[in-house]
Amino acid sequence: MAEPLFTPEEQKKFDAGIAEIISHYPPDRKSAGMLPALRLLQELKGWLPPEGMRLVARHLEVTPERAYEVASFYVMYHLKKPGKYVIDVCTNLSCALWGAEKMLAYLEQKLGLPAGESNEMFTLRETECLASCGTAPCLQVNEEHHESLTKAKLDELLAKLT
Amino acid sequence: MASTTAFEPIISGAWGQPKSWTLEHYRKRGGYEALKKALELAPAAIIDEVKKSNLRGRGGAGFPTGLKWSFVPKDSPKPKYLAVNADESEPGTFKDRYILELDPHMMLEGIAIASYALGVHTCYIYIRGEFKFPAERTQAAINEAYAAGIFGKKMMGKDFQLDCYVVRGAGAYICGEETALLESLEGKKGWPRLKPPFPAVVGLFGCPTVVNNVETLASVPHVFSRGADWYAKLGTDKSGGTRLVCLSGTVNRPGVYEVDMNTTITQLIFDDKFGRGLPAGRKVKAVIPGGSSAPVLGADELDVALEFEALKVKQTMAGSGGVIVMDDSSCMVRCLWRVARFYAEESCGQCTPCREGTPWQTRLLRKLEEGRGEPSDLELLSNVASSIAPYPPIGLGNTICALGDAAALPTHSFLMRFRAEFEAHIHEKKCPFGDKPWGAFGDWS
Ligand SMILES: Cc1cc2nc3c(=O)[nH]c(=O)nc-3n(C[C@H](O)[C@H](O)[C@H](O)COP(=O)(O)O)c2cc1C
Ligand code: SF4
Ligand code: FES
Numbered sequence: 001m002a003e004p005l006f007t008p009e010e011q012k013k014f015d016a017g018i019a020e021i022i023s024h025y026p027p028d029r030k031s032a033g034m035l036p037a038l039r040l041l042q043e044l045k046g047w048l049p050p051e052g053m054r055l056v057a058r059h060l061e062v063t064p065e066r067a068y069e070v071a072s073f074y075v076m077y078h079l080k081k082p083g084k085y086v087i088d089v090c091t092n093l094s095c096a097l098w099g100a101e102k103m104l105a106y107l108e109q110k111l112g113l114p115a116g117e118s119n120e121m122f123t124l125r126e127t128e129c130l131a132s133c134g135t136a137p138c139l140q141v142n143e144e145h146h147e148s149l150t151k152a153k154l155d156e157l158l159a160k161l162t
Numbered sequence: 163m164a165s166t167t168a169f170e171p172i173i174s175g176a177w178g179q180p181k182s183w184t185l186e187h188y189r190k191r192g193g194y195e196a197l198k199k200a201l202e203l204a205p206a207a208i209i210d211e212v213k214k215s216n217l218r219g220r221g222g223a224g225f226p227t228g229l230k231w232s233f234v235p236k237d238s239p240k241p242k243y244l245a246v247n248a249d250e251s252e253p254g255t256f257k258d259r260y261i262l263e264l265d266p267h268m269m270l271e272g273i274a275i276a277s278y279a280l281g282v283h284t285c286y287i288y289i290r291g292e293f294k295f296p297a298e299r300t301q302a303a304i305n306e307a308y309a310a311g312i313f314g315k316k317m318m319g320k321d322f323q324l325d326c327y328v329v330r331g332a333g334a335y336i337c338g339e340e341t342a343l344l345e346s347l348e349g350k351k352g353w354p355r356l357k358p359p360f361p362a363v364v365g366l367f368g369c370p371t372v373v374n375n376v377e378t379l380a381s382v383p384h385v386f387s388r389g390a391d392w393y394a395k396l397g398t399d400k401s402g403g404t405r406l407v408c409l410s411g412t413v414n415r416p417g418v419y420e421v422d423m424n425t426t427i428t429q430l431i432f433d434d435k436f437g438r439g440l441p442a443g444r445k446v447k448a449v450i451p452g453g454s455s456a457p458v459l460g461a462d463e464l465d466v467a468l469e470f471e472a473l474k475v476k477q478t479m480a481g482s483g484g485v486i487v488m489d490d491s492s493c494m495v496r497c498l499w500r501v502a503r504f505y506a507e508e509s510c511g512q513c514t515p516c517r518e519g520t521p522w523q524t525r526l527l528r529k530l531e532e533g534r535g536e537p538s539d540l541e542l543l544s545n546v547a548s549s550i551a552p553y554p555p556i557g558l559g560n561t562i563c564a565l566g567d568a569a570a571l572p573t574h575s576f577l578m579r580f581r582a583e584f585e586a587h588i589h590e591k592k593c594p595f596g597d598k599p600w601g602a603f604g605d606w607s
Contacts, residue, residue, distance in 0.1 A: 024325075026367065074331070077332055092454075094253065096497075101604075128253070128507065131250050133256050134416040145292075
């Protein structure tokens, strides 16, 4: 038998979270909760397993295809299990003018991972402007901003990602 | 000249003070007094005041805020909504996040005033997915506002219910476009809608909806705390108040600066209060004045005020306030290529010219930058851009939403102003800047 999607603890969080989300919308507009519901699922599981998306769809009273369509449109949803640390490096113009491409190359070499790929520990991606252009270059690790990065600061940060 | 009289920042004044984001701190500064005043007025009178203040939208288009509010039908039996645009994804723009992080109550007070004026009982603040910390700060402020009787069943004792929710996006620039934002709020992918109808009439869930930017709403309390006339006088003829500009790129002191609308780009870059110039020996080559969508300006065009009308005269735009500086050792082809790649990545794919044209621009620019370009490529690039949106003037796009224009304008303007550099790439069969295309700060260390 397949393992259940959630542990009892996760199930409780999911149920409470979904109820809260649905309460933010008119009763005939449950489906509006799709983005927050997918976020909730991803916070619990680290990604969006297909059976999780089916569950979300059932709660929001839409087809599973709809959940998948939304999930695949937005880059922050993981349709595959990512590494433990998702590193998103901004290489847009203002960051590039502060060396973002070189920083990305350094990361690729240091992690032994080309941008766009994953291993158990890391997912390394190039991303678009993170609204840190005044504190460039920057990146996010699991949605936390790290800004004004120098090689020394980046090394220090990487050392903590174990 | 901007600063003969002492300039008083009104939006960013508390940034940097300890706990500036708390209700307690905001109240000590007179916070929510403007709401108290507004609640004594009739809703229509509030809208009139905002019209008189000449407040214009800070999200990109510069649309007069009071006028937008007046488009909401008064007699509609449907509920009305306020959607706050905190998607802040236009490259070069990073001001709204500081409002959310450092002074969220200023925006919440604007939300309360707007909601009361418009008869809105539900407000959604759409915050881009990457803004975890700003969203947490905003949610904490909302909780405080509920606990203090500002949001919830009554508004400061008055029988007026307002509920306010944070909704986080999930990584899509297009969701900053107001109708894509509404689609996303409805739980769908962010495909912009054809306009008209405009959101003020048919918006969220088919109901009248006002979409306003974070900074726009944070400006609203000031219209009431010291009066519409005072607010209007801070600005220029057609544009009231102060504005936040985001300075980035090759300048010594990048950052968000609140400026008088008469402040010029030159002042912003070189003034001691602001950017403090470029690194020694470097000169400005190009400046994008309003987020990456805005047509680029050359070094001889910078004595222009960072204000909607003045920049329009230069065939560019004030946009979202993102000012990006490129120095004389940066490569214009490389810069444009990176910008073009962004729009190709973010096109939603609904309209053929945008879906096909944006990657085509990117391929051509890559070819040019890699020294494989042919003379005919410049003509072709210009034609591809024109097929998405001709220029000048701004606003001729053949597409459902303005992302098309945003993708074409950089191409047109870089080609117009820096054609010789594009030609050099073709003649020399390589990038003249070699492996240093990013200017003075491009070597990361
Ligand atoms: C492609 C595109 C992206 C946009 N992104 C944003 C954004 O991130 N934030 C924003 O406030 N407005 C953005 N806008 C402008 C909005 O469509 C809208 O004009 C604005 O939110 C209205 O608010 P305002 O009148 O207060 O400026 C964008 C527009 C386009 C075409
Ligand atoms: S212009 Fe581009 S982004 Fe806008 S609706 Fe059309 S395809 Fe989508
Ligand atoms: S360009 Fe990198 S954060 Fe804006």
